[in-house]
Amino acid sequence: MTGIFDDLKDYGHEQVSFFHDEETGLKAIIGIHSTVLGPALGGCRMWKYADDQEALRDVLRLSRGMTYKAAVAGLNLGGGKAVVVADSRTDKNEALLKSFGRAVDAVGGRYITAEDVGMTVADIDTIRTVTRHAVGGSNEGGSGDPSDMTALGVFQGIKAALKVSGQGEKLEGVKVAIQGVGNVGYHLCSYLSAAGAKLIITDIYPNQVKKVEQEFGAEVVAPDQIYSVDCDIFAPCALGAILNSRTIPQLKCSIVAGSANNQLEKDEDGFTLFSKGITYAPDYAINSGGLINVAAELDGYNKEKVLNKVSQIYTTIESILEHSKKEHVPPHQAADALAEKRLKEARKQTPNTSFGFRSQFMTDTKIMSELTAASLN
Numbered sequence: 001m002t003g004i005f006d007d008l009k010d011y012g013h014e015q016v017s018f019f020h021d022e023e024t025g026l027k028a029i030i031g032i033h034s035t036v037l038g039p040a041l042g043g044c045r046m047w048k049y050a051d052d053q054e055a056l057r058d059v060l061r062l063s064r065g066m067t068y069k070a071a072v073a074g075l076n077l078g079g080g081k082a083v084v085v086a087d088s089r090t091d092k093n094e095a096l097l098k099s100f101g102r103a104v105d106a107v108g109g110r111y112i113t114a115e116d117v118g119m120t121v122a123d124i125d126t127i128r129t130v131t132r133h134a135v136g137g138s139n140e141g142g143s144g145d146p147s148d149m150t151a152l153g154v155f156q157g158i159k160a161a162l163k164v165s166g167q168g169e170k171l172e173g174v175k176v177a178i179q180g181v182g183n184v185g186y187h188l189c190s191y192l193s194a195a196g197a198k199l200i201i202t203d204i205y206p207n208q209v210k211k212v213e214q215e216f217g218a219e220v221v222a223p224d225q226i227y228s229v230d231c232d233i234f235a236p237c238a239l240g241a242i243l244n245s246r247t248i249p250q251l252k253c254s255i256v257a258g259s260a261n262n263q264l265e266k267d268e269d270g271f272t273l274f275s276k277g278i279t280y281a282p283d284y285a286i287n288s289g290g291l292i293n294v295a296a297e298l299d300g301y302n303k304e305k306v307l308n309k310v311s312q313i314y315t316t317i318e319s320i321l322e323h324s325k326k327e328h329v330p331p332h333q334a335a336d337a338l339a340e341k342r343l344k345e346a347r348k349q350t351p352n353t354s355f356g357f358r359s360q361f362m363t364d365t366k367i368m369s370e371l372t373a374a375s376l377n
């Protein structure tokens with residue numbers, strides 16, 4: 001049997017904090033994977049986990065993912081995430097949210113919270129009444145719902161993937177199959193439709209489907225048919241782990257590029273896509289638009305700067321895919337290499353500063369120069 005410190009070692013975490021408040025019923029875990037590049041920013045997930053171990057695994061996995069996402073996006077931020085063990089539909093109330101906010105505050109700015117599954121913009125507003133270490137609210141210069149910026153980043157990444165795979169970057173007449181037309185999927189359909197793409201959509205909620213069908217003239221298929229439809233691009237915008245040994249053999253697309261987190265069920269699924277010649281835009285690199293949007297609050301939210309930074313996702317995906325082609329490594333590994341290179345560089349420049357922020361040494365210019373295929377070598 002392994003203990004918590006074994007888990008921390010395996011995942012490479014700096015800190016995991018457990019919070020309990022008898023009065024409000026709060027059971028929360030804050031996972032700080034890394035502050036090498038800056039304070040650890042990541043959403044809070046409210047979920048009725050089967051047991052504490054499941055909650056711990058989720059916070060460890062998700063917070064590590066945030067370190068990589070921020071590093072590849074060129075942000076001076078570390079990776080963190082929080083989970084609140086509760087059912088957001090029945091257990092959520094103002095007292096619980098404030099109690100969680102106080103837990104965030106107790107970490108003293110090493111962790112900054114935001115929305116994730118089970119949390120809303122309004123919940124962040126409530127949390128912000130007790131801590132300033134929360135972003136993505138609607139009050140006091142809050143950036144609100146990030147899904148439009150996530151979709152815009154995915155749209156940029158799709159164009160880069162088309163270009164690198166030798167299909168030009170025009171979307172006119174290109175068939176895109178979108179799994180999940182919720183917040184991000186809906187906005188993505190809007191960008192794709194305006195660019196002349198043909199949309200094939202699915203969702204388990206009929207109302208969402210009807211809206212997109214009517215607004216953008218999308219073709220609708222059943223949820224289990226989306227993998228095998230005849231299309232150029234498959235855009236997963238619903239669930240994780242949907243690229244696996246059952247679904248990959250069904251794919252007819254040449255590109256997979258969508259917003260869902262943790263799309264590969266296993267690492268080996270990334271190799272399978274690569275060996276089949278399917279270009280995969282790594283999830284955490286293409287879906288960082290939302291993180292870029294909430295992170296912008298920390299410097300005083302400026303929409304123009306956000307749009308500029310989100311549009312750079314094009315260059316990031318292009319660099320990762322070019323490197324993948326040149327070095328014959330799958331794109332998910334090329335993305336990891338880019339993130340790890342940036343982290344290594346940061347550690348090298350300011351060694352022996354565990355638990356402190358080391359971000360400020362790296363200017364944006366330096367970051368962008370790193371986002372070239374050459375820097376990956």
Ligand code: NAD
Pocket residue numbers: 146147148150179180181182183184185202203204205208223237238239240259260261287288290291
């Ligand atoms: P959402 O809940 O608004 O939308 C997801 C949609 O997927 C819903 O309409 C749901 O009905 C549908 N869905 C669920 N299961 C399905 C299935 N089996 N088949 C087809 N459709 C199904 O969520 P969202 O905010 O649009 O996020 C979508 C994905 O992108 C998630 O994986 C999320 O983690 C990821 N993501 C979102 C953001 C953001 O800014 N919202 C940022 C980064 C990553």
